[in-house]
Amino acid sequence: MITEDMKIAMQGILPSLIATCDADGIPNIAVISQTYYIDKDHVAISHQFFNKTIRNIQSNPHVCLMIIHPSEVAMWMLHATHSHAENEGELFDQMVMQLEAIASMIGMEGVFKLQAAEVFNVDSVEFR
Amino acid sequence: MLLPNQLKQFLLEPRFYWMATRNQDFICEIHRVLGVQVAGTDILRIFIYQGTASRTKENLLANKLIAFSVTSGFTFESYQIKGKLLEIRPVNEEEEVLMKNYIVEMDKMLVALGYSVSGVLTETLYTPAWSVEFSIEQVFDQTPKVGTGKLLTSV
Numbered sequence: 001m002i003t004e005d006m007k008i009a010m011q012g013i014l015p016s017l018i019a020t021c022d023a024d025g026i027p028n029i030a031v032i033s034q035t036y037y038i039d040k041d042h043v044a045i046s047h048q049f050f051n052k053t054i055r056n057i058q059s060n061p062h063v064c065l066m067i068i069h070p071s072e073v074a075m076w077m078l079h080a081t082h083s084h085a086e087n088e089g090e091l092f093d094q095m096v097m098q099l100e101a102i103a104s105m106i107g108m109e110g111v112f113k114l115q116a117a118e119v120f121n122v123d124s125v126e127f128r
Numbered sequence: 129m130l131l132p133n134q135l136k137q138f139l140l141e142p143r144f145y146w147m148a149t150r151n152q153d154f155i156c157e158i159h160r161v162l163g164v165q166v167a168g169t170d171i172l173r174i175f176i177y178q179g180t181a182s183r184t185k186e187n188l189l190a191n192k193l194i195a196f197s198v199t200s201g202f203t204f205e206s207y208q209i210k211g212k213l214l215e216i217r218p219v220n221e222e223e224e225v226l227m228k229n230y231i232v233e234m235d236k237m238l239v240a241l242g243y244s245v246s247g248v249l250t251e252t253l254y255t256p257a258w259s260v261e262f263s264i265e266q267v268f269d270q271t272p273k274v275g276t277g278k279l280l281t282s283v
Contacts, residue, residue: 019156021156029195033272064156064158
């Protein structure tokens with residue numbers, strides 16, 4: 001489902017977006033520094049600050065993600081369903097490293113702290 | 129007045145603009161926004177390309193709910209503005225010019241940031257477009273920092 005072309009849009013060079021919806025149906029949109037490629041059917045996002053996003057995911061696991069290619073500015077919209085959170089292990093450690101690299105790149109060292117890797121099953125992908 | 133003057137000023141510069149809507153099953157849809165105008169006290173007008181906005185338009189007409197995001201490419205200062213649809217209609221000539229100018233300015237900004245080569249955005253399809261006017265109900269600070277997401281103003 002996730003192609004090679006899309007992987008560069010997941011390196012954190014340009015931020016991604018996540019939209020969630022709470023139990024009352026109010027949409028919420030947030031900028032996220034990292035959409036992490038796990039395999040062709042799974043991605044993870046870094047849980048840092050976005051308490052509202054996390055609360056929404058707990059009541060409604062369906063999310064919409066937008067990832068952006070940094071040089072071509074091509075965009076893909078992913079619909080995905082939350083699977084689980086990881087706060088230790090290989091995936092978590094890899095995301096910590098990538099997050100540190102992103103923070104360094106944009107001058108935000110010390111601002112980003114990974115709380116958890118939120119893992120999603122990708123349900124569909126659309127080129128935008 | 130829900131929209132602080134500082135934020136009005138912030139919206140005048142070329143920024144990353146996005147919007148989210150949701151359908152009857154509470155599934156969200158993100159859409160790129162290609163320009164914004166302050167249309168009145170606590171009213172914003174945003175512009176989106178029709179070619180990719182069929183579900184966004186359906187969602188807006190069904191439930192009127194909008195979450196709009198604005199982010200600075202230089203500082204990552206970010207805000208989310210939530211509101212309700214007042215009107216959706218085709219853009220007029222003046223608004224088309226505003227969209228074109230926005231795309232040109234964003235292209236320059238991406239080059240300045242080192243993300244892309246000049247001209248990559250100028251091929252962006254933007255007409256025909258919808259003008260989406262909505263009333264502001266809540267404004268949130270979303271700048272990356274501890275404690276972000278704070279509600280700044282609400283009705």
